[in-house]
Amino acid sequence: MTVGIEPHRTASADLHPVRHLDAFVVMARRSVIGFFRQPASWIFGAAFPLLIAAVSASAFARATSLQDFPDSRSFLQFLLAGTILQGTLFGSINASTDLALDIENGFMDRLLASPVSRVSILVSRLAGAATYGAGVTLFYVVVFRLFGAPVEGGIPGIVVMVVLAMVMAIGVGGYGAAVGLRTGSAEAVGNSFPLLFILLFISSAFFPVELMSGAYRRVAELNPITYVIDACRHQVLEGFSLGEAVVGLLVAVAFAASTIAFALLQLRRKLADVS
Amino acid sequence: MQRHFGEVEAVRRVDLEVSQGEIYGFLGPNGAGKSTTVRMLTTLLKPTAGRATVAGFDVATSAHQVRRRIGVALQDAAIDPLMTGNELLRLQATLHGIGRRAGRVRGAELLERVGLTEAGDRRVGTYSGGMRRRLDLALSLIHEPEVLFLDEPTTGLDPSSRQNLWSEVRRLNAEGTTVFLTTQYLEEADELAHRVGIIDGGLIVREGTPIALKEAVGSPTLRLDVLATDLDEARTVMAAFGEARPAREGRIAIGLENGANRLAEVVRALDERNIEVLTMELDAPSLDDVFADATGRRLEGADEQGEAGP
Numbered sequence: 001m002t003v004g005i006e007p008h009r010t011a012s013a014d015l016h017p018v019r020h021l022d023a024f025v026v027m028a029r030r031s032v033i034g035f036f037r038q039p040a041s042w043i044f045g046a047a048f049p050l051l052i053a054a055v056s057a058s059a060f061a062r063a064t065s066l067q068d069f070p071d072s073r074s075f076l077q078f079l080l081a082g083t084i085l086q087g088t089l090f091g092s093i094n095a096s097t098d099l100a101l102d103i104e105n106g107f108m109d110r111l112l113a114s115p116v117s118r119v120s121i122l123v124s125r126l127a128g129a130a131t132y133g134a135g136v137t138l139f140y141v142v143v144f145r146l147f148g149a150p151v152e153g154g155i156p157g158i159v160v161m162v163v164l165a166m167v168m169a170i171g172v173g174g175y176g177a178a179v180g181l182r183t184g185s186a187e188a189v190g191n192s193f194p195l196l197f198i199l200l201f202i203s204s205a206f207f208p209v210e211l212m213s214g215a216y217r218r219v220a221e222l223n224p225i226t227y228v229i230d231a232c233r234h235q236v237l238e239g240f241s242l243g244e245a246v247v248g249l250l251v252a253v254a255f256a257a258s259t260i261a262f263a264l265l266q267l268r269r270k271l272a273d274v275s
Numbered sequence: 276m277q278r279h280f281g282e283v284e285a286v287r288r289v290d291l292e293v294s295q296g297e298i299y300g301f302l303g304p305n306g307a308g309k310s311t312t313v314r315m316l317t318t319l320l321k322p323t324a325g326r327a328t329v330a331g332f333d334v335a336t337s338a339h340q341v342r343r344r345i346g347v348a349l350q351d352a353a354i355d356p357l358m359t360g361n362e363l364l365r366l367q368a369t370l371h372g373i374g375r376r377a378g379r380v381r382g383a384e385l386l387e388r389v390g391l392t393e394a395g396d397r398r399v400g401t402y403s404g405g406m407r408r409r410l411d412l413a414l415s416l417i418h419e420p421e422v423l424f425l426d427e428p429t430t431g432l433d434p435s436s437r438q439n440l441w442s443e444v445r446r447l448n449a450e451g452t453t454v455f456l457t458t459q460y461l462e463e464a465d466e467l468a469h470r471v472g473i474i475d476g477g478l479i480v481r482e483g484t485p486i487a488l489k490e491a492v493g494s495p496t497l498r499l500d501v502l503a504t505d506l507d508e509a510r511t512v513m514a515a516f517g518e519a520r521p522a523r524e525g526r527i528a529i530g531l532e533n534g535a536n537r538l539a540e541v542v543r544a545l546d547e548r549n550i551e552v553l554t555m556e557l558d559a560p561s562l563d564d565v566f567a568d569a570t571g572r573r574l575e576g577a578d579e580q581g582e583a584g585p
Contacts (some may be wrong), residue, residue, distance in 0.1 A: 005293040005316065005329045005422055005455060016372030016418065018343070035396075036359040104352030110414070113317050114370040115342040139451040 023116045028127030035095050035128030045090030049083045050143060056206060068210040072237050077149035077202050078139060082205030083234035084165055085225060087136040089200060092169045093193045095129035096176025102188040112271075122181075122267050123260065126173040133169030137162045147237075157235030164228055167252040172196060174259030181266035204229050227251040231252040276325035278311050278477075285311040287477035289325075293455060293470075298448050300468025300485075301457040302562065304574055308477040309457040310350055313426045315570045316455065330421045343371070346420030346452075348411045350427050356400030360391055360410050363399065364417060378417070385413040389443065405436030412443060422453045429463060433450035441467055460564040461574060473566055480569040485562060492560040492568050495534040496520050497541065499527045500553040509550050516541055521567045531557065 035042070057076035064075050072078045102108040102125070111121050123183040141151055141158055151157045179192045201217065210221055220226050229249020234241050278286040286308040293299040303309050314320040316329055319340040327334045330344040354363060361382060368378030386395045389409035399407065408428060415423060425444065429437040444467055448454050458464050464471050465485050473481040473488075481488055494517060501509045503525065510519075513529050516537065522528035531537055534557055543551055558564075565576045 004291075004327070007298075016374075018372040019369070022369050022372075026344045026366050028353065030358060030362070030366055033362070034355065037357045042554045102355075106349055106351050106356075107355050108353075109319055109349055110347070110367075111370070113319055113342060113345070114367070115339050115372075116370050206343065 014166055018115050020117055020120060022089060024120045024124050027111070027116075027120060027124035031095070031098065031125050031128040032131045034098055035132060038094075041094040041097075042091045042132060045094060046087055046139065048090065049086040050140070051085070053079045053083045053144075059273055063207075065078045066211060068208070070210075070233070070237055074149055076144060076147060077236060078233070079206070080144045080149055080151070080159070080209075080236050082200075082203075084140050084142075084232060085138050085168065085203075085205055085229055086200060087140060088133045088165045088169050089172055090093070091127040091132040091136055092172035093176050093189065093196065095126065095132060095169075096173045096180060096187040097189045098128065099125045099177045100180030100184060100189050103180065103184045104186060118267060119264065119273060122177060122263060125177065126170050126260075129169040129173035130166040133165040133167075134162045137165040151236050152238060153235035153240035156240040160235050160248075161232045164232055164245075164248050167249065167256050168225075168228055169257035171252065171259045174194075174256060174263045176182045176215050178259065178263040181263060181270050199223060199225055204233070222250050224255045276312070276322040276327050278308075278315060278320065279323045286322075289474070289477075289479055291472055291479060291482065293453060295453055296448070296451060296472055298444070298456060298467050299461060300464035300471040301455065302459070302461070302464040302468075302471050302566070302574075303457075303474035304459060307474045309459075309474055310426055311477075312474070313349075313424055313455070313457055317345060317424050318342055324427060344420075344421045345370055346415035346418070346423045348408075348415045348423075348425050348428055350430065354399050354407055354414070354508075357398060359398055360386060360413075361395040361403075363410070364395075367414045367417045371582050373418060377502060381417055382413075385416055389413045390439070393541060404487050405432050405439075408432060408436065408440060412440065416447070420452065422455065423447065425454065427457055427459065429458070429460065437463075459574065461566075465562055467580075471562065473562075473569060474513050475566070475570045475572075481503075481565055483484045488562065488565045491561040492530075492564045494530040494532045495557055495559050496564055497529050497531040497534075497538075498558070499555045501527070501545075501550055502524070502553070505550045508548055509545065510543050512537040512548055512550065513541070515544070519573055520564070534559070560583070 009031070034084045053076065056079060057074065060075050063069060064072055064078065070078065141161070151161070153160070175196070176189045176192070180189045182184065202219050204220060207224065209217060209220050209226060228251055229250045231244045234244040276283070276286060276289045289308070289312055301309050301312065312321065315322050316327055316334060318334050318341050321335060329341045332340040332344070358366070364382035364385065365378050368382060371550050373381065383392070384401050386392045387438040389412060391406060391409055391413070394402065394406060399410065402410065410435070412428070429440055432440065441463070444454060444456070456467060468485060470482065470484055471488060472479050497517070499509065499513065506525065510527055513527055517529040517531045520530055531541070538557060542552070
């Protein structure tokens with residue numbers, strides 16, 4: 001059983017060499033453009049953590065006087081790190097639904113039928129999430145500053161937080177991409193979000209681990225998100241710390257590496273039938 | 276080639292050869308195996324068995340080389356609605372290694388060619404179905420592919436958009452592009468294809484030039500509607516003039532040797548039996564007749580939709 005299709009031009013000397021870096025950059029650019037052209041998918045995700053922060057800062061204002069509560073100007077200042085992670089998480093899940101949409105609407109096939117690396121196709125799709133992570137971090141820093149909750153670590157501290165947010169955005173995006181590749185459904189990606197939300201609640205996002213007890217505390221101490229939040233929080237409350245930044249970054253990179261590896265596994269599974 | 280999905284044999288056996296510079300029409304009803312075949316030929320699906328070469332390269336072992344040489348416009352105009360036409364053309368150009376400036380020039384040429392210059396900076400989500408198809412075609416041509424795959428390119432298009440797309444396919448072919456076109460429209464295959472392969476149930480059941488295929492069917496088809504009470508008697512009368520052909524329930528169809536020359540004879544025979552004729556049509560053989568001859572069924576989407584057996 002054979003099929004043969006002959007081209008008109010038999011010479012291939014005029015073929016353009018594929019530049020993989022350029023291809024990655026244009027696909028990442030598409031991811032960023034597409035993400036920001038759907039404001040409805042991220043504006044609420046960016047605003048919701050601010051509302052939670054406003055309510056919590058008002059309700060728990062006196063919590064800062066508790067013994068073992070970290071030194072801070074206000075509960076709002078304490079909340080900045082958790083709010084950043086929360087906003088990053090919301091936006092990243094939305095960004096990763098775009099990959100599932102590519103599968104649903106067939107655009108993925110167009111990319112797969114072109115001579116570019118499969119890994120590039122996946123990783124470039126997370127560029128929108130990373131850019132959003134950076135943007136939402138800077139936005140929250142400005143808003144909290146306006147309400148009297150500055151970052152004590154100054155510019156270096158803010159840079160650390162931006163980098164951590166970007167890496168975490170890629171990590172969360174990798175998780176969403178894995179779900180999207182596994183199911184091929186944007187809705188399934190959205191529906192997987194509560195799992196991450198629970199992970200955020202069982203961390204130091206909204207309360208210091210030092211004031212937790214029992215099993216809840218043990219889970220929070222094992223939760224990788226706690227380490228990233230604590231690294232950010234150190235920059236906010238105590239000033240810039242390279243050591244804290246490195247610890248947070250290592251955990252964030254490990255988290256991102258594991259979710260992307262999981263997503264690549266799903267991509268490989270999906271492409272098992274592709275030449 | 277063969278392709279199975281578990282117990283389902285989507286493509287049971289496809290053997291074909293497309294020559295350089297040819298437009299090959301792959302005609303068949305929904306679910307016949309057309310798109311599965313195209314997905315295998317465009318490296319998007321591995322064959323379960325068999326072998327295929329496109330532009331001289333094996334689709335399974337040299338997929339990357341195949342991808343560099345083919346243009347693909349799949350069934351549902353897979354285009355990101357959030358991007359503009361220009362942005363997508365630049366993306367596609369870069370994916371094929373075309374530099375920024377050359378990509379911009381080539382993109383502008385293609386937009387002009389498919390009549391989308393003015394819409395180039397609009398988001399694709401605002402395009403009509405016809406505009407999306409034309410952009411899809413432009414995207415598949417950005418790297419001047421040696422072989423172009425068009426999977427049901429005119430499905431859902433209005434007649435005017437369909438004519439425009441046909442003109443463009445003819446022009447591309449005249450410039451030297453080999454075209455592999457799947458369609459469920461008889462007229463499309465008849466109009467465009469140099470050769471046609473008819474696929475049904477995952478098998479190629481007929482192959483050849485449209486003229487040769489139609490000639491092989493033989494005589495024109497005479498279709499007759501009579502009162503239900505006269506149906507059996509009319510069938511008996513008609514049987515004397517030619518063999519029964521597939522027709523929808525309540526209608527009679529026969530292959531009438533010498534077509535128009537014998538029409539008066541048929542009318543007289545029916546008149547002698549006092550059979551009232553409601554409608555009578557004489558059609559030269561079409562690709563639908565070829566399909567019916569090969570499968571005993573009419574092709575979905577054809578004029579005689581719903582016909583099933585004599």
